[in-house]
Amino acid sequence: MRVAELAANKKNISELIVKSRTENLSLIRDFISNKASAKGLSKEDIENIMLSVDEACTNIIKHAYDSYPDGEIVINLEFNSEKILITIIDQGITFNPDSVPDPDLQKYYRNGRVGGLGMYLMKTLMDDVKYISVPGEYNKVLLSKKINVAHK
Amino acid sequence: MAEFSTSIVNKGDVSVINLSGYLDAHTAPTLENNFTDLIDQNKFKIVVNFNELAYISSAGLGVFMAYIENIRNNNGDIKLTNMNEKVFNIFDLLGFPLLYEIFKTEEEAVIKYNESSGVGSK
Numbered sequence: 664m665r666v667a668e669l670a671a672n673k674k675n676i677s678e679l680i681v682k683s684r685t686e687n688l689s690l691i692r693d694f695i696s697n698k699a700s701a702k703g704l705s706k707e708d709i710e711n712i713m714l715s716v717d718e719a720c721t722n723i724i725k726h727a728y729d730s731y732p733d734g735e736i737v738i739n740l741e742f743n744s745e746k747i748l749i750t751i752i753d754q755g756i757t758f759n760p761d762s763v764p765d766p767d768l769q770k771y772y773r774n775g776r777v778g779g780l781g782m783y784l785m786k787t788l789m790d791d792v793k794y795i796s797v798p799g800e801y802n803k804v805l806l807s808k809k810i811n812v813a814h815k
Numbered sequence: 816m817a818e819f820s821t822s823i824v825n826k827g828d829v830s831v832i833n834l835s836g837y838l839d840a841h842t843a844p845t846l847e848n849n850f851t852d853l854i855d856q857n858k859f860k861i862v863v864n865f866n867e868l869a870y871i872s873s874a875g876l877g878v879f880m881a882y883i884e885n886i887r888n889n890n891g892d893i894k895l896t897n898m899n900e901k902v903f904n905i906f907d908l909l910g911f912p913l914l915y916e917i918f919k920t921e922e923e924a925v926i927k928y929n930e931s932s933g934v935g936s937k
Binding site for chain 1: 818837839841870872873874877880881883884901905909910913914
């Protein structure tokens with residue numbers, strides 16, 4: 664029984680570890696897309712989850728690691744009966760997500776600079792976005808979304 | 816792997832940038848270079864055709880914000896065309912349709928420039 668449980672667990676958890684480089688974003692998106700397709704998620708869900716994970720990882724590469732290319736990003740993907748949970752871990756600089764305001768396009772227009780768009784997309788496309796940090800040790804982004812699994 | 820590419824076609828004095836593939840934080844600099852090149856050549860009437868674009872993240876959206884004010888200050892614009900539904904939805908979520916003219920076809924966007932550059936019109 665225990666072995667069967669472990670096997671079931673194993674099947675529902677996947678992990679990808681990549682270096683903090685933007686060239687790895689396509690690899691990250693493929694990983695999400697492949698695993699989510701295999702679980703029968705709808706195309707729309709897959710696209711929204713893929714974009715949210717891209718945004719989270721882009722923020723980690725640019726801000727947590729400040730474009731340092733050899734940081735590590737660990738992406739864990741877990742499915743249960745009703746939702747997908749993605750945990751993204753880095754060892755970069757901790758930031759306060761509450762310090763990121765919602766996007767203001769008029770302001771961006773004046774400044775020619777954008778910020779916070781990715782976080783806004785994540786919050787909009789996922790059901791829940793959480794940040795957990797132990798400064799100097801790790802930062803974790805937890806993304807979750809209820810899933811509609813297509814009948815196979 | 817052909818991730819992202821662009822090509823520029825001149826239609827009269829309008830420059831059309833065709834996008835193809837995946838526009839993300841890794842590939843956005845390619846498009847940034849296109850805009851800076853056009854601006855250097857004083858080409859400010861720009862149409863961006865999304866027909867072959869499969870994917871865009873906020874890093875790609877940021878490119879449009881970075882140049883728009885400079886371009887409009889030079890009597891130009893960035894008009895967007897041929898977006899698939901998925902790409903349009905991302906633009907829409909972030910409120911971009913308030914700031915940019917989005918057309919179904921490239922022709923409509925080019926015509927709009929030609930109309931507004933006529934003598935006596937605005």
